[in-house]
Amino acid sequence: MSAKTLRHLIVIGLIVLWELLPRTGLIPELFLPSLSSTLIAGWTDAAEYGHALAVTLYEVVVSMAFACGGGILLGAIVGSLPRPRVLIMPMVSSLYAVPLVILYPVFTVWLGIGSESKIAFASIYGFLPTMLATAAGIQTIDPQLLLAARSMGATLSQRLVRVIMPAAIPTVLSGLRVGGALVIVGVVVSEMLISSAGIGYLISRYRTILDSPHVFAGVLLVLFLAITFNAAIRWIERKAAIWQTGTRAGHANDEMASGAMQPAT
């Protein structure tokens, strides 16, 4: 049996188990509601989930603009200038060790429990890894390309538009992927902690009244959101692959590197 078929069988098996184990009572429905009851719960309250999704999506989009915009910009600056890089990068990666979730109470005190505190928290949450990824990626631009452009008399703006920007696109995209995934997590986590709207809030509310099918419907929705986002960026990445200049390490390594950038949660 090829590895691929076995893998598909495992996935199908897990889905079947998810349906069967709770049905037969081997796992209590409270711990793990069956797949069908989760989907039914989500479907019957689709309007409520849709409304929550709209709130969450709004917060995600705004924070993504802050986190990815700021992270990519600052990462590009820090990554391309050697002095600030040596100075700042170790500090930033040391800062990265701090569990940022402890900052959320500070934001709720400052900004209240509405969307603002979520946006502030998720922006910070996504910012550092995006910046680290971009700064690391900028350094992988082949210096010979720059040298060649300069020796053929390219002006600074030409070098920026024709060399640096195309060469930086893969980096920016992977920064966007890492940062975006984190922003989604940051928004949902902050909604779960203290809030009055959004998917995270729904999950928490249904959890307090021990309505597990509805909890899992919310969890599935967030998973779906995260996976869709990831797939979309990957699709763009493949489309943009013509710009890739072969300076990057193997695919598995790249996966690992971006994975290491992902804070826990």
Next chain:
Amino acid sequence: MQGTFAINLARIAIIVAILALWEVLSRTGIINPRLLPSASDTFVTLGDLLQRAAVQKDLMVTAAEVLAAFAMAVPFGAVIGFLVAENRYFADVAKPLLFFAFSIPKSIFLPMFILVFGVGFAQKVGFGFFSTIFIVIMSTTTAVESVKVEHLTVARSYGATPWQTAFRVYLPSMLPVLLEALRISMIFNLTGVILAEMYASRDGIGHQIATWGENFQMKQLLAGVVMVAAIAMTFNELVRWVEARCSHWRT
């Protein structure tokens, strides 16, 4: 040497400048001191907090949860990672699944741990374990793959015993990667446990910080944030220092 000294001096200057800005903004009332107590007040409060028995107990609880989760996740994940890396067929089957499990957000499963374990020690350890194990698996896989095949061949052709291969070839080549993995998984672990404490808990430092936030006790809240940040950064730097000392093994 001159260079590193200057860089360290510049770093200290940046930190001092940030603290001074914090102090000035709060003291002059540009930012309401009730929203942002000054740096000096925060550090005085931090000193007070560390004397309190209740806070010490919370820190102990959190430390116990973090250590328990870490002590379970690391060996368990390392064994799985090792098996995945050593067996080609198993690797082909499991790797994409693990990558997938690794890339999905873990924190949204937190409510599930409360439904299963209730609110308590087991729920935090369980969630800490869950948020750490995948990174340990991934890093171990990378570590095993960083062992050079030539080194193994040489060891084998000189008739090294399996023990000798393990300790003289595998361990030295894997050590730098493993230390890095240890550092990152500790970050994941700490975040997981503190998030679990903030979400639903009766004790632990995360719970305490969330409570201070809800009660608008800004001084205590900021002191708590500084405390956790300092602990996390100290651990991080400690492992990095060991990492730097071991780097002469890196091939």
